[in-house]
Amino acid sequence: MTQHWLMKSEPAECSIDDLFNAAAQTVAWVGVRSYQARNFMRDAMRIGDDVLFYHSSCAEPGIAGLAKVASGAYPDATQWNVDSPYYDAKVVRDEVRWLNVDVRLVRKTRLLALQEMRANPALATMQVLRPANRLSITPVSDEEWLAVNHLLANKG
DNA sequence: GCCAACGTTGGC
């Protein structure tokens, strides 16, 4: 059974167009610095899982595309890179604290705006809609996944 | 720039 996830990205960092234009339309999901999100990648994600690509911290937050998990979890090189904004000085020598997976584009979609998501009762249970939700990776239920795809299939 | 939520930190 395929699992589904919602993954937040700031378009200023990596937008759906950046993913579209990336080599093999695949990017490494670097920069996750939350243990919960890391553990999802390490313990639960499987290659082929569905991903809702979500734009956050921007003028028009919402779901911008569909993607798939394209690798298992592997060490996020930015944790050791002092020149990276994701450098983590607390990671001790030889430690691997942070992981990332690769994500491959399936297709860009119309923007399913946060506003529209909130307005739809079928999506009311989505974790990303909870106030002040900070988790950058959240599981999406079968029902939520179907409801999102149904909304995306409608013209908006 | 405010606020809400909540994980993390640090003093004890």
Place this chain on the structure above:
DNA sequence: GCCAACGTTGGC
């Protein structure tokens, strides 16, 4: 190990 304070996220 408790728990208050702090820091971060992210929408508005």
